[in-house]
Each structure stands twice: as C-alpha cells, then as structure tokens.
Amino acid sequence: MEPVDYTLFTSLRYDPALVHSSWNPQSPLTVEAYHLDRLRNAAKAFDWPQALAVVDGPDGARRFHELCIQGAQQHADSGPVLLRVTLSIDGRFEVQTFDPVQWPHDLVSLATFNPNTDKVPYPDALYTVTLDTEPTPVSQFTQRKTTRRQHYDAARARAGIKTRGERREVILYNEAGDITEGSVANVSFWREGRWVTPPVSAGGLPGTIRRWLLEQGRIVEGNIRREDINDGEFVLLTNSWHIVQLGRIQTVQP
Known part of the structure; x- marks a missing residue:
C-alpha cells in the first residue's frame, strides 16, 4: 500500500447557545450527527477500516462528542469555538481549535x-x-x-x-x-x-x-x-x- 499523505477531516462550530436555538437544540455542536456521518462515509469510501472502527456505532459517537467538547472547553471557558477534527488512516483522532468570527445575525x-x-x-x-x-x-x-x-x-x-x-x-x-x-x-x-x-x-x-x-x-x-x-x-x-x-x-x- 502506498503511503497516505492526508487525513479525513470535518469542521464544525461549538457554541453553548446552540442548545437554545430552534434549529440545533440537541447539541452545542452544529449538526453533530452529520459530521460523524461524513467521517464514516469517507472512511468507507477510502477503505480505511481502522478509521471507520473509531467513528462507527455508539462508541464512535461518544468519542467524537467528547473530543469536540474537550477541545472547545480547553480553548475557551465559554462562548463559540471553531473546531477542525481530523481522522487518520490508523484511527487517530485530533482536534484543532480557532477563534470564531462574530456575525450580526442568526446563523440560519x-x-x-x-x-x-x-x-x-x-x-x-x-x-x-x-x-x-x-x-x-x-x-x-x-x-x-x-x-x-x-x-x-x-x-x-x-x-x-x-x-x-x-x-x-x-x-x-x-x-x-x-x-x-x-x-x-x-x-x-x-x-x-x-x-x-x-x-x-x-x-x-x-x-x-x-x-x-x-x-x-x-x-x-x-x-x-x-x-x-x-x-x-x-x-x-x-x-x-x-x-x-x-x-x-x-x-x-x-
């Protein structure tokens, strides 16, 4: 197998205020389940079984949620944070955090x-x-x-x-x-x-x-x-x- 020089990733927004919104009340992470679907589908498409095992099923959802929440809370005590979650071919999860841009309107x-x-x-x-x-x-x-x-x-x-x-x-x-x-x-x-x-x-x-x-x-x-x-x-x-x-x-x- 040729060396893989890339990872899968997904980018999402953490904001405690989202749980009070009409469109994303389930989580402080934007459309959280869809990001898991994205990583799962990509792992299947590239035939990365170790990566798929990390994000598949209830344990995968728990791992993803905990990684995002921990990363966001380490970045800032409160308020929104931008997250970039990467998943490697051997199943390693990593998260990067960034300061958000503040917008003058409801996000949808x-x-x-x-x-x-x-x-x-x-x-x-x-x-x-x-x-x-x-x-x-x-x-x-x-x-x-x-x-x-x-x-x-x-x-x-x-x-x-x-x-x-x-x-x-x-x-x-x-x-x-x-x-x-x-x-x-x-x-x-x-x-x-x-x-x-x-x-x-x-x-x-x-x-x-x-x-x-x-x-x-x-x-x-x-x-x-x-x-x-x-x-x-x-x-x-x-x-x-x-x-x-x-x-x-x-x-x-x-």
Missing part, C-alpha cells in the same frame, strides 16, 4: 432571504464571490473532505484570496462546466423563486449545513451551469463554521 436566517423582494440584510457582511478561471477535475478529493486541498488552494490563489479571514470566495466548476461548490463553502443560487444548490453528482462536497438545509426544504438540488452565473446576483455560502452567509457575484476579479 439568511437562508430565508428572497433577492426579489427583501432588502439586503447586513450589507457590510456580504462576501465578494468570483468564478474560478479554470475547471477543477472531479475526484475523491472533491467529494470527500480531506487535508489534500491543493485544488482548493489553487482556485483561491487564482482568485487572489490570501487569507481565510477575507470576506471573499471563489466558485469552482467541473470540466463539463457545471458549478460544483466554493473553495470553503457549498453554494446555492436563486432560481425560479427558490435557492438551488448543485447536486453532489456534479462533483462537490456534500456539506453538513447543505444537508440540513435540503432536509428542511430551505434549498433544493439542481444543475447550475457556469455560463448561467450573472454579475451581481446573490449566492448563499454554507459551511459548519459560518453556517449561512450571503455573497454577491463579481464576474470581473479585483
């Missing part, structure tokens, strides 16, 4: 934004979103979350995005011209009165917040073509660190 409220009728909420928090200038080939590494992220790094470099803290995102597309995802977020576009996200068959990650929004009927799947993206249109950006954010397409990169 932007999923109800109607660009045709609503005033733009929090315009100062809008992301500037550009299209990549080159296609990204579909692979296991675009469809599973791993630390092998050179394709995302390359797209961000082409867009001139230097740090994660910038309110900027770049949208990727496959070699057939189908939109797949952003470099750090899933994407949804307003089409015929609803938010539409590319299907995972296009080649992007099946994100955890994306999954929640689909199950709640907040977004639907549909094919989005590169040539159908319009300058100035809005785009929902979703991931488990920032949950739901709003961006606007800028077809000419700065």
